[in-house]
Amino acid sequence: MKNILTMTGFCLTIPLLTSCSNHSAVNYATNVVVRELGGPIADVYSTVQTAQSIQKDVIAFEALVRILTTEARVNWGDEKSASNKEYVKYTNNYRTRVFVNFEQGKVHVETLDQQDLKHAIIVTLLTPYNPDEVDLFSDKAVPLGEEPMLYGQVLDQQGKPIRWEWRASQFADYLIDNHLITRSSAKGTIYAIDLDLVGDHLIKRQYQYASIVRQMSQRYQIKESLIYAIMRTESSFNPYAVSHANAYGLMQIIPSTAGRDVFKLVKRKSGQPSRNYLFNPSNNIDAGTAYLHILETRYLKQVRDPLVRHYAIISAYNGGAGNVLKTFHSNRTRAMEILNQMEPEEAYWALTRKHPRQESRNYLKKVTKAQKDFYKGDV
Known part of the structure; x- marks a missing residue:
C-alpha cells in the first residue's frame, strides 16, 4: 500500500511501513524524499520535515488505533471506540x-x-x-x-x-x-x-457554542440555523466527536478533504488541519462554516435558485458536490442545466430519493428538519 504525498510542487511516493517502528519509518521517508529531490539535505530540509511530520502522524495514529482495538478485544471481547455521537x-x-x-x-x-x-x-x-x-x-x-x-x-x-x-x-x-x-x-x-x-442536555450543549456560531455565521454569510442543524446531525454536539471516516469535532471535518479545501481556499495556507486543531470548537465551527461557504460560492455557485442551492449544499456537505450533480446526470454540465430547471421541491425529492448514496439521502432530510427546530421560518 502506498501513500502519495504532494508538497511544494513535488509528487513523492512513500510506502506506509505499518510493520515498522515510527523511527525507522520516518528515517525511510526522509531517505526517499532526499533521493527523489536530489541534492544535499540542506536544500530539501523543509520538504523533508513536512514528509516526516505527515508520515509520523499517520503511522503513530494507526498504531494507537490498532492498540486500542486489540486491548478492547482482549479485555472486553469487542472493539468499541469513540464515534461521532x-x-x-x-x-x-x-x-x-x-x-x-x-x-x-x-x-x-x-x-x-x-x-x-x-x-x-x-x-x-x-x-x-x-x-x-x-x-x-x-x-x-x-x-x-x-x-x-x-x-x-x-x-x-x-x-x-x-x-x-x-x-x-x-x-x-x-x-x-x-x-x-x-x-x-x-x-x-x-x-x-x-x-x-x-x-434538555441537547439544548444545554448546543448553546454553549452560540457566540462562535454567531461569529462564523456573520463571517461567512451562512445562516446560524444551518450551522446548528449540521452540528446536531453530525455529532449531537459531542465535542469529542470522531468517525471511522476520520472526521473530527462538532461539524465532523475530514482533514484531507474539507479541511484541506478550507486551508487552501479560505485560509490561504498549505497542508491540512490536525485532529487537535479540529477538536477545538472555534476552529471546528470555523472550518465547517467555511466549507459551507466554499460549497455555496465555488462548487455550487451556478445553481441559480437559492432554495435549490441550499438543498444541494446540505447534500454536498455530506456526500460531496460531485455526487449532488451525479444525482441528475453523469455529465456535470448537463446535470447543472437540469438542476437549474427544477423547482425546489423537485430538487429536494431527487436528492432524497435518487442521490447515489443512501446516507446522503437521509442526511438532507435530517438537516432540513433540524434546521427548522432552531429558527422557525428561517428556511
Whole structure:
C-alpha cells in the first residue's frame, strides 16, 4: 500500500511501513524524499520535515488505533471506540471504560477492577473538555481541574450540578450503593453503573457554542440555523466527536478533504488541519462554516435558485458536490442545466430519493428538519 504525498510542487511516493517502528519509518521517508529531490539535505530540509511530520502522524495514529482495538478485544471481547455521537474512553490499562451517548443522553461506566469504579465515576463526572489532555485513542489518565464537559448535564441525587470532586465523590458513593450493576464475563466480574443526562442536555450543549456560531455565521454569510442543524446531525454536539471516516469535532471535518479545501481556499495556507486543531470548537465551527461557504460560492455557485442551492449544499456537505450533480446526470454540465430547471421541491425529492448514496439521502432530510427546530421560518 502506498501513500502519495504532494508538497511544494513535488509528487513523492512513500510506502506506509505499518510493520515498522515510527523511527525507522520516518528515517525511510526522509531517505526517499532526499533521493527523489536530489541534492544535499540542506536544500530539501523543509520538504523533508513536512514528509516526516505527515508520515509520523499517520503511522503513530494507526498504531494507537490498532492498540486500542486489540486491548478492547482482549479485555472486553469487542472493539468499541469513540464515534461521532458517543464519547468512549479507556483507562486503567484498558480495564475500565466509559461511554457517554450524546444522542440518547446515557452514561455508562464499567470496570473489571472493582476498586477503580468509584474513581472512574468521579473522573467521568469531572472530565474536562480538553483535547490536548484527554486522549481518546489510548488508556492515558484524564486530568481534572477545568469545568467538566458534563457540567449541568448530570445532576446528583440532590438535583445539583457537579463541578467539584467532593460532590462527584458523594454522588459516586450514592450510585454504587443504590445502582450498582454486576455481570459475569470471560475476563471476570464487570462492575458498572448507568445514569441519564438531564432532559434538555441537547439544548444545554448546543448553546454553549452560540457566540462562535454567531461569529462564523456573520463571517461567512451562512445562516446560524444551518450551522446548528449540521452540528446536531453530525455529532449531537459531542465535542469529542470522531468517525471511522476520520472526521473530527462538532461539524465532523475530514482533514484531507474539507479541511484541506478550507486551508487552501479560505485560509490561504498549505497542508491540512490536525485532529487537535479540529477538536477545538472555534476552529471546528470555523472550518465547517467555511466549507459551507466554499460549497455555496465555488462548487455550487451556478445553481441559480437559492432554495435549490441550499438543498444541494446540505447534500454536498455530506456526500460531496460531485455526487449532488451525479444525482441528475453523469455529465456535470448537463446535470447543472437540469438542476437549474427544477423547482425546489423537485430538487429536494431527487436528492432524497435518487442521490447515489443512501446516507446522503437521509442526511438532507435530517438537516432540513433540524434546521427548522432552531429558527422557525428561517428556511
